[in-house]
Amino acid sequence: MEGNLEALFRPKSIAVIGASEKPGKIGYAIMRNLVEYGYEGKIYPVNIKGVEIEINGRKFKSYKSILDVPDEVDMAVIVVPAKFVPQVVEEAGKKGVKVLPIISSGFGELGEEGKKVERQIVETAHRYGMRILGPNIFGVVYTPAKMNATFGPTDVMPGNLALISQSGALGIALMGWTILEKVGLSAVVSVGNKSDIDDADLLEFFKTDDNTKAILIYMEGVKDGRRFMEVAREVSKEKPIIIIKAGRSERGAKAAASHTGSLAGADKIYEAAFKQSGVLRALTIGEAFDWARTLSNLPEPEGENVVILTNGGGIGVMATDAAEEEGLHLYDDLEDLKVFANHMPPFGSYKNPVDLTGMAGAEAYEGAVRDALANPNMHSIAVLYCQTAVLDPRDLAKIVIREYNESGRKKPLVVAIVGGIEAKEAIDMLNEEGIPAYPEPERAIKSLAALYRWSNWKARQKKE
Amino acid sequence: MEGNLEALFRPKSIAVIGASEKPGKIGYAIMRNLVEYGYEGKIYPVNIKGVEIEINGRKFKSYKSILDVPDEVDMAVIVVPAKFVPQVVEEAGKKGVKVLPIISSGFGELGEEGKKVERQIVETAHRYGMRILGPNIFGVVYTPAKMNATFGPTDVMPGNLALISQSGALGIALMGWTILEKVGLSAVVSVGNKSDIDDADLLEFFKTDDNTKAILIYMEGVKDGRRFMEVAREVSKEKPIIIIKAGRSERGAKAAASHTGSLAGADKIYEAAFKQSGVLRALTIGEAFDWARTLSNLPEPEGENVVILTNGGGIGVMATDAAEEEGLHLYDDLEDLKVFANHMPPFGSYKNPVDLTGMAGAEAYEGAVRDALANPNMHSIAVLYCQTAVLDPRDLAKIVIREYNESGRKKPLVVAIVGGIEAKEAIDMLNEEGIPAYPEPERAIKSLAALYRWSNWKARQKKE
Structure with missing residues (x-):
């Protein structure tokens, strides 16, 4: 059948x-x-x-x-x-x-x-x-x-x-x-x-x-746990699986038991089995869909080097905090990064996070995104933008869509845009084109980190 | 001056x-x-x-x-x-x-x-x-x-x-x-x-x-740290202060130093000082504004008992997980909680989280919210709603606004509504009326927890 x-x-x-x-x-x-x-x-x-x-x-x-x-x-x-x-x-x-x-x-x-x-x-x-x-x-x-x-x-x-x-x-x-x-x-x-x-x-x-390209499961319990985990492990070698399973806490597990008849106290077993099967467990609905956007749309990275492009020092620092907490590696080779100096005023910084400064307009972003996509040592890109009067976020979205398409979408690229209604529209435009975009820098970085986690798990399976 | x-x-x-x-x-x-x-x-x-x-x-x-x-x-x-x-x-x-x-x-x-x-x-x-x-x-x-x-x-x-x-x-x-x-x-x-x-x-x-009623600061550094902390401590005794200060990680701190000239490595000092001053440090922009919605709009709770009302077992469990992780106390007195049995079918559960079931319509929510607001042993309320065909989320919003206003807004009440465009509209309606509403149960619970954290800090200051 x-x-x-x-x-x-x-x-x-x-x-x-x-x-x-x-x-x-x-x-x-x-x-x-x-x-x-x-x-x-x-x-x-x-x-x-x-x-x-x-x-x-x-x-x-x-x-x-x-x-x-x-x-x-x-x-x-x-x-x-x-x-x-x-x-x-x-x-x-x-x-x-x-x-x-x-x-x-x-x-x-x-x-x-x-x-x-x-x-x-x-x-x-x-x-x-x-x-x-x-x-x-x-x-x-x-x-x-x-x-x-x-x-x-x-x-x-x-x-x-x-x-x-x-x-x-x-x-x-x-x-x-x-x-x-x-x-x-x-x-x-x-x-x-x-x-x-x-x-x-x-x-x-x-x-x-x-x-x-990716599977998201909202689960309250499984009947045949062993088979599920075996299948999940095989599938994870091909495609990422994200699971939301509530009932982590003692009281939550009790409430889940009365709601679904599933066993309370079994959460630790699930947790261990998910890890072993390469399943990514999201703690909230928002987190699950944040990851899913990236995992269902982007190719796997070919290496660990992440580059952060930003027009705001503050959001660059926030993204850097998140990257370090998630164990992502920010690319460090100043000879390679120096190329970004072409797209910023003298008080910008091409050290990663690359600060194009608040003056960054269409040309600066276009040039920086293109250079990052073209350099084979830069494996993943996070484009951050803090809405300013210099560049309409919707124009930024168009630039990113065009450059990413022209590059052949060969490496992961995530976007975060902080701002008002135009920022929201730009985020929607990007997501409609399958380019994961978020209203906060940390959410973009954490989603990229989920992609790395799955990709690294997969690589370890092949070695074994 | x-x-x-x-x-x-x-x-x-x-x-x-x-x-x-x-x-x-x-x-x-x-x-x-x-x-x-x-x-x-x-x-x-x-x-x-x-x-x-x-x-x-x-x-x-x-x-x-x-x-x-x-x-x-x-x-x-x-x-x-x-x-x-x-x-x-x-x-x-x-x-x-x-x-x-x-x-x-x-x-x-x-x-x-x-x-x-x-x-x-x-x-x-x-x-x-x-x-x-x-x-x-x-x-x-x-x-x-x-x-x-x-x-x-x-x-x-x-x-x-x-x-x-x-x-x-x-x-x-x-x-x-x-x-x-x-x-x-x-x-x-x-x-x-x-x-x-x-x-x-x-x-x-x-x-x-x-x-x-509340103050949110995006900060890169302060010049006179000692004075700031002294003032923050005095102000926190009256009104909550939420701070976003990027640069927690080593690399983030370095990037912040090059951006603002502030000292790298000083983050631990900030962290300790914030804690001592009753300042709530948010790790992301989203978290800061989530908390701010609740802290700038709601009264302080008069006790630790939180009641969760929900129409979806799953989101009830998610909220319970978050509550336990944040150290919130879910009210446990079944004699008192039994009142909610009046607003649910026989297969509902009046154990906290109170599951009104997917059949819960306007009357069920109206009755349950009113009873929770009226009971002096129920100190804080989280109203959760998973969009169904039984009750338009916008009608739920109207019910909550009316009941909360009629009760005199004397205890904290937060709302989470999961769903599509109508859910988003309902969330906006509630927020426009100063009732903190979120698209995810955990965000509502964590914001309520921030209110408790500040309120408990304040109470400890008075004892000292």
Whole structure:
């Protein structure tokens, strides 16, 4: 059934079982997201009353049963109440469906009785060679296929990060957050009760998925810890995995236990296993996405030498503090660094951090960024900018985008811009182009450090 | 000359010496900000050519010398080139001006020669009983007087935080940032070369300023460290002081030394002195403003019991982790906490963190927030919300604003909302009303912890 994950992300046709004509219903929201996000395969609504469903003027005839659909169906999204799910799964099996995201809740999360039904559904599915995602999920998104089969926000920004969430509520909130914050996604997967498809299965899919460069998991617990860690370790050798797992503190772990039924006190075991598997554990949502921006967009560095370019002494010092705390190596060769003297007034400093001074305009940044990109001894670049009247931050963004593209994007480059609304716009412009940009110097440096941590772990694995 | 600081923040009349009729010039930008931000005192442009200056259709006759102004002048903002400054200061003295923000650069920051001129200017000023702010600054803002005498952004949001910046470039960028991020300010002061008025003088003013509840300083170094620390300690007993001082790491300190001429290696001394003086040292700009939101808006807690209300188990656990790491005490009395069972379905949890569940709507939050505010044993409240379809985050914001106002704002309350554009709008609504709101649970908890840290330090001082 390995191939069925392919059907989860690139289905040629999708049935929505429990589709609704009423805005406000989940069975309508999924239809609407499929249509509005531009899914190009066939969409077959299934509704017991056979109602007509209209989305943005486009009319869909619905079928009373999936067995009535006059075509092959790769994926069937199930939205009917829990008590009808076993029968619907049976019918989907007869139809030859490959994968079943089950949105419906009311199973294992309610207790033993629900868990039993859940196991029966999985047995039925496996008898027909089908895989199940969920139940108790908000759906699945795969941006390369223009498929948004969720009842979450519509306009997911395409990119290279795969997001997996065990929590439905937080997962939907994070989808909205990625749109607001311009984080590009390849996929969003709500795993819910993980009755069948689990994190390890998804990691294996994303390992070889060309559209995914990094994976971010919000996790409350895993069922088969050993397998997860083995798979995570293999995947980490190819692509970085970032995990948010709350419950580090004693009281936090207790609260998590009552919330998810996972073992309290197990956090230290997770921590050790993550480290061994090359998994990057982020302590907060913000940190996870900060790292993800850099890890899903940038190439690995070819060496340890980092160069910091700045127009503000203060933010240069802040970045230097962060770099030293994170164990990054600031490039030191003054003969090489001297090239930056061409782009600054006499009171600037070409010692790393390179202070182009508050007078630095478009030409200074253009020249300095170009020189840093061109020098093979400078392996990673952090471009910092403190908004001044000399250079509109949006113009700086354009310069960085152009220079980075022209250089072929061969080395990591991160940006931090401190300022007001124009700075925010510049940051958005850069992130939309896949150049990680942040409103604070430390966040840029720490994200670059996360890339180095993963890259260094990988290098150590190869030696062993 | 103590009273002259009053003239820096509440001048009855302002002269702009070096005012310009040309948009793009600093001497124009300051005139424009004064007019557009609504300063209600008299404005007298001084321009050697006596040009007419038009701002938004309002025409200002300019005077060729400040001595020609037919009125008393409390404050004269000086924008003329460095070489004319000594003469202008002399004339301002003759005119009886009280305080001189000197925007002009080209003094001590250039070296010994400039320092000499700087000292002469200060001598002249003191001879006439005047005080000098700067030189090499971007100006001063005092929102209660609707005065924006800077060439930075115009629309500073009024509030209770005084911001002092030694760096001009970063200070202007941070002004823009506060507008974007809805941080309310009482004052912005650019101190530049600190030839006369320094951080300690300003702290003494803000100590008794009713419009200021907290002070945030971006500092690169201080000249008279002993006096600063003494004053900071006294002020901290009344109002919290947050300081950002870069240069913690060895290399960062070296870079700072070359940038500002301050001593490298002195950071440990600063660190110890800050601690002793009750100063809260923030490690990043973001952290500083996170704390400032809470410290400038909320009352002190009357006890250690913190209650966390959430609709998402996951963010509740994250907040609990942060609370435990920061040494906050989560309230534990189940008899008292049981009241929250009224606002949740049976599978919710009234154990702190209180999980209202993903089904929590307006009524659940309204009831829970009201009960938490009413219970005298619950000393501080963190309201967390993970955006769901059940409750629009903006409606949650309205509920929290109403309940907090009706309770009389007697205990600390912080909010975190995770989600997309509506969540961001809700966060902005809360911050505009002076209720600290953040996009991540940990940031809310850490800010509350900063309030506790300061409050506990204060309590210890009283015992000694």
